[in-house]
Amino acid sequence: MIGILDKGIDYEVGEVTLDSGDTMVFYTDGVTEAQDINEEEFGEDRLEKLCSGNVQLDSKELMKLIADSVIEFSTGTSQYDDITLIVGKKG
Numbered sequence: 001m002i003g004i005l006d007k008g009i010d011y012e013v014g015e016v017t018l019d020s021g022d023t024m025v026f027y028t029d030g031v032t033e034a035q036d037i038n039e040e041e042f043g044e045d046r047l048e049k050l051c052s053g054n055v056q057l058d059s060k061e062l063m064k065l066i067a068d069s070v071i072e073f074s075t076g077t078s079q080y081d082d083i084t085l086i087v088g089k090k091g
Helices: 044-052 059-073
Strands: 023-027 085-089
Touching (some): 023 044
Antiparallel strands (some): 023 085
């Protein structure tokens, strides 16, 4: 389990089987809630398109691409939330 949960929160435990080449991206809300100068959020859709359009990249390259994209998107604004990324790819 990643993160700290308050007592009383319900959640389901599950398993996912990863095939060779599958990629996992874990991120904090600072990634998707990063804002541009118009206060538009980076968003989950933009992150999903970025990841699905770059499946050929290895995990380090994809993590750098995501981080660079969020930084470029939010240039000129102050961000007040942490940005944490974990990217893994099954060989």
